[in-house]
Amino acid sequence: MKEQNENRMDSMTADTEVSQLLSFLQSGDINAFSRLYDLHVNMLFNYGCRLTTDKELLKDCIHDVFIKIYNKRQDLGEISNFKSYLFISLKNKLCDESRKRINFSDLAVEEYNPVALENVENDYINFEMESISNEKVKHLLSQLPPRQKEALTLYYIEEKKYEDICLIMDMNYQSVRNLIHRGILKLRSIAV
Amino acid sequence: MEKNGLNTIEDFLTNDNFISLVFEQTSLLKKYWNDYFKLNPGKESLANEAKNILLNELDAPGMSSAEQEKLKEKILCTIRR
Numbered sequence: 262m263k264e265q266n267e268n269r270m271d272s273m274t275a276d277t278e279v280s281q282l283l284s285f286l287q288s289g290d291i292n293a294f295s296r297l298y299d300l301h302v303n304m305l306f307n308y309g310c311r312l313t314t315d316k317e318l319l320k321d322c323i324h325d326v327f328i329k330i331y332n333k334r335q336d337l338g339e340i341s342n343f344k345s346y347l348f349i350s351l352k353n354k355l356c357d358e359s360r361k362r363i364n365f366s367d368l369a370v371e372e373y374n375p376v377a378l379e380n381v382e383n384d385y386i387n388f389e390m391e392s393i394s395n396e397k398v399k400h401l402l403s404q405l406p407p408r409q410k411e412a413l414t415l416y417y418i419e420e421k422k423y424e425d426i427c428l429i430m431d432m433n434y435q436s437v438r439n440l441i442h443r444g445i446l447k448l449r450s451i452a453v
Numbered sequence: 454m455e456k457n458g459l460n461t462i463e464d465f466l467t468n469d470n471f472i473s474l475v476f477e478q479t480s481l482l483k484k485y486w487n488d489y490f491k492l493n494p495g496k497e498s499l500a501n502e503a504k505n506i507l508l509n510e511l512d513a514p515g516m517s518s519a520e521q522e523k524l525k526e527k528i529l530c531t532i533r534r
Contacts, residue, residue, distance in 0.1 A: 302521050306515040331532050348507070
């Protein structure tokens with residue numbers, strides 16, 4: 262029990278350090294960036310090793326993930342958890358790169374089964390919604406175009422599944438996803 | 454096996470919502486996954502293995518410090534360009 266508490270303390274301290282580093286990085290501190298790299302690179306490498314055997318590809322992808330973090334440092338405040346952001350970014354990058362490279366190989370595209378292809382930002386926006394209270398959401402929803410409002414209400418307030426929303430709104434899966442995605446983007450632009 | 458389903462540890466390790474659940478534990482995520490495991494009770498042990506990997510097994514030695522430094526130099530070099 263005692264050990265568990267200590268572990269929790271450790272991880273809390275680590276989280277605090279990471280959020281401090283992220284805010285330093287936002288103001289352009291390259292040492293904070295370097296420290297963030299030191300803290301996470303081995304973990305990311307080990308994660309990547311579970312998904313690919315190509316170590317050089319993996320390192321290239323880790324490189325690109327950190328470059329993106331640096332270039333998009335102004336938006337780092339929107340990340341709710343840095344570790345999951347890193348893992349999801351690396352996974353997406355590995356998928357993209359494998360797909361690009363597979364196009365040049367003999368393997369038929371149909372035989373290649375890439376892992377999850379969801380867009381990381383999309384998902385982050387989805388879960389950002391949770392931090393906003395329902396009342397505020399309802400108020401903001403009333404400012405959206407009717408179809409977007411309906412889709413978002415079904416999804417977030419009534420917690421319907423995409424499949425059900427497709428039936429209710431008589432739209433196909435992708436259109437519902439797009440509608441919800443556009444609605445969220447709109448909502449964010451109103452909310453800020 | 455359902456199409457697009459979560460059938461292997463790797464499927465869980467690469468699922469955005471699952472990764473978020475492991476590190477964030479928000480009520481929305483927890484609700485989503487509770488529902489999922491209620492519907493798919495057989496998937497829970499796979500999920501637990503994946504969770505254990507994400508939380509406990511990624512600190513193992515992987516990249517040597519020399520490799521880490523080399524990659525960091527490359528990244529900083531790209532940034533300076």
